[in-house]
Structure formats: C-alpha cells, structure tokens
Amino acid sequence: MRILFTCRPAYGHLFPLLPLADAAKAAGHDVVFGTGDDFVAKVRDLGFEAHRAGIGIGEAETEAKRRHGEDAGFLDVGITMFAELLPRSLLDDLTPLLPVLRPDLVIHEMSDVGAGIAARRAGLPAVSVVIGRSMPPDILAVAAERLRPLWGELPADALLGDACVDVWPDSVRDPGTAAVPRVFRMRPTPYDPDVPLPPLPDDGFVYLTLGTVVYGATQVLRGAIRALSEFDVLVALGPGDPAALGELPDRVRAAGFVPQAEVLKHAGLVVHHGGTGTTLAALAAGLPQLVLPQGADQFANADTLSTLGAARALVGDAVRIDAIETAAHALLTDPKPREIAQGVAREIAGMPAPEVVLGELVTWAS
Numbered sequence: 385m386r387i388l389f390t391c392r393p394a395y396g397h398l399f400p401l402l403p404l405a406d407a408a409k410a411a412g413h414d415v416v417f418g419t420g421d422d423f424v425a426k427v428r429d430l431g432f433e434a435h436r437a438g439i440g441i442g443e444a445e446t447e448a449k450r451r452h453g454e455d456a457g458f459l460d461v462g463i464t465m466f467a468e469l470l471p472r473s474l475l476d477d478l479t480p481l482l483p484v485l486r487p488d489l490v491i492h493e494m495s496d497v498g499a500g501i502a503a504r505r506a507g508l509p510a511v512s513v514v515i516g517r518s519m520p521p522d523i524l525a526v527a528a529e530r531l532r533p534l535w536g537e538l539p540a541d542a543l544l545g546d547a548c549v550d551v552w553p554d555s556v557r558d559p560g561t562a563a564v565p566r567v568f569r570m571r572p573t574p575y576d577p578d579v580p581l582p583p584l585p586d587d588g589f590v591y592l593t594l595g596t597v598v599y600g601a602t603q604v605l606r607g608a609i610r611a612l613s614e615f616d617v618l619v620a621l622g623p624g625d626p627a628a629l630g631e632l633p634d635r636v637r638a639a640g641f642v643p644q645a646e647v648l649k650h651a652g653l654v655v656h657h658g659g660t661g662t663t664l665a666a667l668a669a670g671l672p673q674l675v676l677p678q679g680a681d682q683f684a685n686a687d688t689l690s691t692l693g694a695a696r697a698l699v700g701d702a703v704r705i706d707a708i709e710t711a712a713h714a715l716l717t718d719p720k721p722r723e724i725a726q727g728v729a730r731e732i733a734g735m736p737a738p739e740v741v742l743g744e745l746v747t748w749a750s
Contacts, residue, residue: 385746386414388487389432390474390499393420393440395622396595396661397493398427400515403573403738404491404549404745405432411742416485418478418499435481438474438498441465459523466495467530474498475534482506489749491549500545501534509749511547511568516660517681517688518560519543540565547748549741551664553731556688568744571735572664576643585616585637588652590712593620593644594678595659604676604703605629608655609636611708615716618647645669653715655708658682658697663689670729672721674711676703694725 387408391397398419408415409431417427418437427434448464449456475498482502490510492499503510519527528542539546540563547566552558561567590612594605606629609619613633619626626638644662648654648669656662658677663685666673673695675686689695696711698704715721736744 385488385749386416386486387489387491388416388418388482388485388499390418390437390478390490390492390496391423392438392470392493392496393423396659397495397515398423399575399661400513400551401491401493402430402575404513404570404742407739407742411739411746413746416487418474418481435485437477437481438470438496441470444469444473459526463523463527463530466497467527470495471498471501471531471534475502478502479505482508489745491745494543494548497531497543497545498534500539501531504535504539504545509547510545511549511566511745511748512544513549514544514551514558514561517558517684549745553667553728553735555728555731556667556692566748568741568748569735570741571732571737572668573738574645574661574665574668576645577641579641579643581643581646582618582637582639584618584647584650585635587650588716589616589618589650590653590655591618591620591647591651592655593622593662594657594676595622595662604678607703607705608676608708609633611705612636612655612712614709615712618642618651620644620647653712655712658685658689660685664732667694667725667728668732670722670726672715672725674698674708674715676708692724692728694721694728696721 389401389405391401405415415432417432417434420438420440421436422440424434424436444465447469448461452460479502490499490503490508492512493515494512500510531542532538544564548561548564549568549570550561551570551572592608617636619638620642621640629638644665654666654671655674658675675695675697677683677686686697690697698707
C-alpha cells in the first residue's frame with residue numbers, strides 16, 4: 385500500500401507521525417510525505433520520500449496579521465491561519481499532487497486539515513492523528529464555518545474528519561474525538577531524534593524543557609533554572625542553542641535535542657511547557673510534572689494534569705522563582721503525584737502499539 389503522510393513543517397507536528405510512518409515502512413508499505421518547504425529536507429534525511437505541500441505556520445501568521453493587524457487577537461489571527469490560509473494552501477498543493485503520487489491512504493496530523501479535504505475530494509480514505517487538545521467549542525464552531533467552503537459537507541468533526549488516531553489514555557482523554565465516527569486508539573510513542581545521550585546527572589534529576597516551539601523563551605528558562613539550581617537539572621532546548629542560556633549554575637547542564645524517552649528513564653521530575661508530546665512522554669514514564677504553559681493547548685494540558693493530581697501548574701503571574709522552587713520540592717517529596725502518574729503509565733503501556741494500529745488502518749482503508 386502507498387501511504388501519504390502530511391504535516392505542518394514543525395517538529396511538534398512531524399514527530400507524532402513518525403511512529404506510524406516507521407511502522408508502515410517496516411511492514412513494507414511505500415511511504416511518502418507532504419510538508420512545507422522548511423521540512424522537506426529534514427523528512428528526506430529520515431529516509432522518506434518527501435514533497436513540498438502547503439505553507440508554514442510562520443508564513444500563515446504573517447499573512448493573517450497583515451489582514452487583521454498586528455494587535456488582532458487569536459480568534460481573528462488563529463482562525464484565519466488554521467481554518468483558511470493553511471488548509472487552502474495545502475489543498476492547492478495536494479490537488480495536483482495526489483494524481484501523481486496515487487496514495488491508497490492519507491494520514492495527516494490533526495491541524496493539517498487540508499489533507500483531509502483533498503483526500504475526500506479525490507475519493508481517498510483519510511485519517512487524522514491527534515497531536516493535541518481540541519479547541520474550545522465556541523472557537524471550533526467558528527473554525528468549522530470557515531472550513532465549510534473547503535469541505536463542502538462538513539464531516540462529524542471539521543478538524544479530525546471522519547476517522548482519527550487518538551493517543552490520549554482514558555485517564556486524561558480529550559472529549560474532542562467523541563463526534564468522530566471511527567477512532568483508532570494508539571499508545572503515545574515518543575519519537576527520539578538520532579542523537580547521543582548527553583552526560584546525565586545522578587538518577588532523580590529534574591528534566592527541564594520548553595519543547596521545540598517556545599524553546600526561545602529564555603527568560604522563562606533562566607527563571608526556572610534559577611529556581612531549580614539546588615537540584616541536579618538537565619535542560620533540553622531542542623533546536624535551540626544551549627549557549628543562549630549563558631553561564632549555568634554548577635548543578636545544571638544544557639543540551640539541544642536529547643533522546644527524551646531514554647532521559648525520562650532516569651529523571652525524577654519533569655518541568656515543562658505542557659506540550660502534548662512532553663506531557664504524554666512524562667506520563668508514560670510515570671513521572672510527576674510541573675507545567676509552565678506558554679500557549680496553544682498547553683493551558684488545557686496543565687489543567688487536565690492538575691485536576692488528575694499528577695502535576696502542578698503555574699500560569700501567568702504565578703510563574704515566579706519562589707513558586708517554581710516550592711512546587712518542585714512538593715512534587716519530589718509527595719508520593720501521590722508519582723503514584724497517579726505511574727497508574728497512567730500502566731494504562732498507556734496497555735494501549736495498542738503503532739504497528740498494531742497501522743495494520744488496523746491498512747485493513748480499514750482497504
């Protein structure tokens with residue numbers, strides 16, 4: 385079977401697709417990717433055929449702000465980006481590309497909704513992969529109306545389509561998939577870049593990261609580093625440069641990309657931004673979390689983890705050095721958050737693996 389994967393040109397949108405793509409390749413399927421210019425070479429370096437499809441998030445943001453003004457709020461800028469500019473550009477590129485590639489199945493990350501529209505128009509089965517939390521109902525309703533001219537008859541969920549792969553375990557499951565007619569449950573499986581494991585502190589250290597999008601929020605990172613300086617700390621900046629942090633306290637080490645799943649086997653606490661990848665990876669490792677959300681669905685993830693009892697969250701003005709220090713102490717000494725996280729870890733371990741789900745998708749598409 386020939387399978388087309390599509391994603392925005394961003395690590396947080398590409399990485400969630402790679403476990404399924406690797407499983408497809410290992411099973412002997414013909415795998416091809418469509419993504420924005422900035423990531424075509426990166427995907428090819430991973431060993432996949434790749435084609436340019438759609439514009440990048442930054443390009444869409446620039447155009448949306450040009451239309452609405454630099455001071456416009458998320459409802460104007462964000463909806464224009466994700467429900468108009470991005471899906472339309474992808475649709476424009478995929479429409480002539482699909483007859484050339486001739487895929488039997490299209491798999492796209494949930495925000496790459498233009499792929500689902502293009503597949504429906506071409507009569508191809510398509511499935512979205514959940515990579516985050518669903519939008520609030522009021523925003524989703526506006527987005528759906530903006531997408532209606534592209535979809536035609538809207539599917540049950542305008543972003544997820546008629547079929548999706550859901551990676552959230554039941555304990556923290558997002559209600560957004562409830563309207564989707566066909567849901568495939570899959571174990572959240574981290575993709576770790578092929579980089580060496582950096583020298584680690586002794587087991588039980590604090591792992592600090594702001595992911596691959598807001599890694600440049602050095603003021604937040606420096607404050608967190610200062611608050612955590614009495615602990616052993618490993619800071620991961622992903623595509624960022626560790627030198628940007630300046631001189632570090634004696635017990636703090638910094639790196640770029642790290643094999644996160646391996647690092648988490650040795651950590652005692654994860655302090656992070658609340659991105660879905662890090663959230664699920666920390667839960668799969670059974671670790672308590674301190675969440676410092678910076679944007680998007682990170683606030684929803686922080687709220688979900690806090691309500692569950694597996695994490696503490698500091699938001700806005702509450703992100704202070706003394707508050708981070710106090711919360712870290714509490715999470716490292718109170719056994720309850722760890723016990724709750726370990727319960728979720730057992731739940732995640734029992735979810736179907738990517739290769740199992742890939743087989744289900746192939747049967748469904750056939």
